Amino acid sequence: MTTPASPCSSAETDPAASCFFNALLRETDAWRLATTRHGEHIQLPVDAGELHLSLLHRSASNECRFAWPILWHHQGQTRPIDFDQALPRILATPALVGELDAESRATFQARVLESRANTRASLAERDDIAHLQRGPLTFAEAEQGLLVGHAFHPAPKSRAPFSEAEARDFCPEHRARFGLAWWAVAPELAAGDSSRASGAAELARELLPAALAARLPSDFVALPMHPWQAQRLRRRPWVAEQERQGRLQWLGLGEPQWLPTSSHRSLYAPGAPWMVKGSLSARLTNSLRLLSVKEVQRGLNLDAWMRDLEVERRFPGFAVMQEPAWLGWRGDDGEVDPESLVLLRENRLAKAPDSEAVVLATLTQQPLTPGGQTLLAARLRAIAEAWDESPAGVTRRWFAAFCEHVLTPLLGLAVEDGIVLLAHQQNIVVRLDDGWPVGMLYRDCQGSGVSDRFLAQRPALTTPPENHWSPATVRRYFHYYLLINSTFAVTSALAADGLIDEGLLLDDLRAHLAALRERLEGDPDCLDHALNAPRLDAKGNFFCYLSGVNEATLSEPARLYLPLDNPLAATDVASLTRDTGVPA
Known part of the structure; x- marks a missing residue:
């Protein structure tokens, strides 16, 4: 429902705060909804006072559009406060967030504020905001135009452990472009599987630049990887030892034609036959973004199961970007190293990269x-x-x-x-x-x-x-x-x-x-x-x-x-x- 104008204003925008409050209000009942002549507002009791959030709209699934600023009611006085001031009061209120120890409170607060700062920074630096809000957008523009993130998450743009420089080099909201990293993996370490007639190594070779292919030793497997992940793995002692022994060989980076999509770890190059999704040893939203053999095997199974379902005839215009191959390397114990895993995903837009x-x-x-x-x-x-x-x-x-x-x-x-x-x-x-x-x-x-x-x-x-x-x-x-x-x-x-x-x-x-x-x-x-x-x-x-x-x-x-x-x-x-x- 839409509410009338209030003392707060839609002339301010704070999408990160909106995501935070939508998530909080969905998961706690320690708040009240009130209606005045100015419209609806949320009353949120906090430590030694009350926060009021004016609403521009509240949907049937309780997604809210807020009018800022936040109003702080304390000892009969009302004044506007910033989100940075409201957050500590919320985290000091057990009725809202439970009992928190000092370390948990500090860590959570830092991540929430980092996410908000990241959102504001990307909004401030982009010169295409009008285009993103008007369209039409290509696939690449839309993937790198998701600047707000999950509408029901307290810190959708937190991206630990990326540094600021790494974020600019590798994150979609900064319109990053880079080359795929490539390894040569000895046969005794190589792991992979495919649900297609061609093996995983052969399919991955379709993406390998000619200059790097010339350096690939005979019988070795070319393994593509997100360059941030490759940098991280090269600092591991075990990987360094395999490089010293020649069982892992660093081929280098390809041309900077790959861009991170909205998930960060899935990479897309217009015109390439495959997208590449790999493990990323980073915590994004709720998860450490590492693939597992169980997960990549699901892609092979789905590709095989759906071949005879006549999906395109039954559902015109619908398709699955199948993931029919995966690659990685094995550790000394013979198990696949999850941090090395990548999968190949069909690029269904290879022939029409500029379509909407x-x-x-x-x-x-x-x-x-x-x-x-x-x-x-x-x-x-x-x-x-x-x-x-x-x-x-x-x-x-x-x-x-x-x-x-x-x-x-x-x-x-x-x-x-x-x-x-x-x-x-x-x-x-x-x-x-x-x-x-x-x-x-x-x-x-x-x-x-x-x-x-x-x-x-x-x-x-x-x-x-x-x-x-x-x-x-x-x-x-x-x-x-x-x-x-x-x-x-x-x-x-x-x-x-x-x-x-x-x-x-x-x-x-x-x-x-x-x-x-x-x-x-x-x-x-x-x-x-x-x-x-x-x-x-x-x-x-x-x-x-x-x-x-x-x-x-x-x-x-x-x-x-x-x-x-x-x-x-x-x-x-x-x-x-x-x-x-x-x-x-």
Whole structure:
């Protein structure tokens, strides 16, 4: 819902603070929602006072647009304060964040403030902000235009242990370009596998510059790697010893034609047949970004399983960027070194690098300038003006096309084939034609699993794969990523930018899912859950990050999730945003 003007203003923007507060408010109930003649505001009791956050908009999934500054109420006095002043008060309030020791509090505070400083620095230095908010964007522009990060995370742009100089050399928000690092790996150390007729080493050679290929010893494997990771590994004593013995040989860097995508560790070069995703020994959001053999094997399995599914015929415009090969080296114990792992991902844009293929997170990221709007809203307003139609009508039709080209194939694979793709905003690349959805590319095969439906269709598969998920697991993760993280971000952005009432889009979404329930044949459990469950599970990024755990290695990541009211199950969408005096 949109609130009237307040004493605070939309003439200021602080996207990092928005991400922090959205994450906090989702995961704690120690706050109140109040309505005055100026509109809605959040009352957040803190140590020795109260913080007030004025709202410009609050969505059905509780994503908020805030009007700054923060107001500090203390001993009958009210004054504006900066986020840097509010943060210590929040962290000193056990009712909000629990009991924290001094070290945990200091570490978390430093990371949050670092993320905010990084966001502000990238916004200040970019000379293409107007273009990023207006579009159209190429794939590369969209990947390096995600300047805000996860809308429900306390520190989405924290990037330890990158130094400032390294961040400028290697991070997407700084529009980095660099050459791939290349190793020559002796046969006794080389590891890899492929699901294609050609082996992993042969496929990787397609990327090796001729000048470096001339230096590759016979029978050695050429291993590409992110240059930051290569620098880090060369400082390890074991690697230095292998170089001394000649079992690892440093070939050098290729031409600076590779750019980091929004995930930092996936690299893209326009025109290259493969993208390269590698381990990165850095903590980004909740995880240390290291690949594992289990994860890269998922890519090979998915590539093999999907060959006979006729996906392009069933779901025109949809494709998976398959990951059919991986490489690395083995340590003295014979085990694959996870820090050396890389995989090859299909570059589905190799022949059309300038087409409008935009990662969803960039389309929906919060406005980058005071009084601005999302890229998605800007594209739709331009379309409405060009077509001489109402913004609301164009928005509703655009969302219908989004549902057909994004939700239909992902739900179709889950229902009919038992293949579950965890499509969060950074895994969904929307193919646009003059801003209109015409297809989708899914990436990141590590985020794939299979359900009981998959096993039932493959009786010859005697041993279930390691990523066989129970119905409860599918309900938790699939719906969080596809609905809460991705689809509700779209409905929230469109409503917050004043294009349409969110309730209309949620009605249309429910109708689309109900139609799929009739249209698709197979296991409808995921559709039934989306339509009827009173609550869905949402990931708790705030307390995960505060605790310092590595999400990627948790034995039971389900403990990070918390219940969220399901907007699709509400009989009256307006009831989700009414003023009850408690969190909606």
